[in-house]
Amino acid sequence: MSLRLTPDLLAAAYDYLLTTDPFKGWKLPEADDVGFAVVSDPTIYADFCVTARRVPIIRVSTVKNGHTSTVISTVAHEAIHLQQWLTKKDKGGDHNADFWRKAKRVCAVHGWDLKTF
Numbered sequence: 448m449s450l451r452l453t454p455d456l457l458a459a460a461y462d463y464l465l466t467t468d469p470f471k472g473w474k475l476p477e478a479d480d481v482g483f484a485v486v487s488d489p490t491i492y493a494d495f496c497v498t499a500r501r502v503p504i505i506r507v508s509t510v511k512n513g514h515t516s517t518v519i520s521t522v523a524h525e526a527i528h529l530q531q532w533l534t535k536k537d538k539g540g541d542h543n544a545d546f547w548r549k550a551k552r553v554c555a556v557h558g559w560d561l562k563t564f
Contacts, residue, residue, distance in 0.1 A: 449509070449513030449514070450512075450513050450514055450515060450518065452485045452507060452509050452512060452518065453485060454482075454483040454484060454485060455483075456518070457483035457484075457485070457505065457507055457518070457522060458478040458479075458481070458483050459478075460518055460519050460522045461478050461481065461483070461505070461522050461526065462477075462478045463519070464519070464522060464523055464526055465477075465478075467556065467557070468552075468556050469549070469552050469553060469556060470523075470526060470530075470553075473530045474533075475526060475529060475530060475533070476503070476529075476533075480502075480503075481502075481503050481504070481505060481529070482498070482502055482503065482504035482505070483504070483505055483506075483507075484504060484505075484506040484507075485506070485507060485508075485509055486506050486507070486508050486509070487508065487509050487510055488508045488510060489508070489510040489511070491508050491511065492507070492508060492511040492512060492517075492521050492524070493505060493506060493507040493508060493511075493512070493521045493522070493524065493525050494506050494525070495525045495528035495529055495532070497532060503529050503532065505522060505525040505526070505529070507521055507522065507525075519557075520557070520559050520564060523553055523557065523559075523564075524550070524564060527546055527549045527550055527553065528546070530549065531545060531546060531549075547561075550564050
């Protein structure tokens with residue numbers, strides 16, 4: 448049985464991450480200021496985008512995320528993109544050197560494998 452994803456569940460995962468290193472030092476917006484959406488896209492785990500009104504959105508696919516550990520690491524991945532957007536270190540969602548430096552720290556703290564992150 449797969450975990451049933453909802454926007455509230457994604458917001459709760461994000462809120463949890465905000466209480467942990469390194470996220471708590473990044474001054475990320477509260478979950479209420481971020482949009483969360485569940486999609487059924489088999490080509491992605493998740494993505495990060497910004498609306499025309501400059502509201503950040505984290506979308507997570509039910510096709511690739513069915514377990515708690517996957518959902519939390521996926522939201523963490525997208526939170527890095529959010530942090531890059533806020534600090535203007537994102538060049539259009541790519542996984543640049545700044546992304547991988549942050550990802551290495553996130554994976555070290557949370558016990559995730561950088562190769563699959």
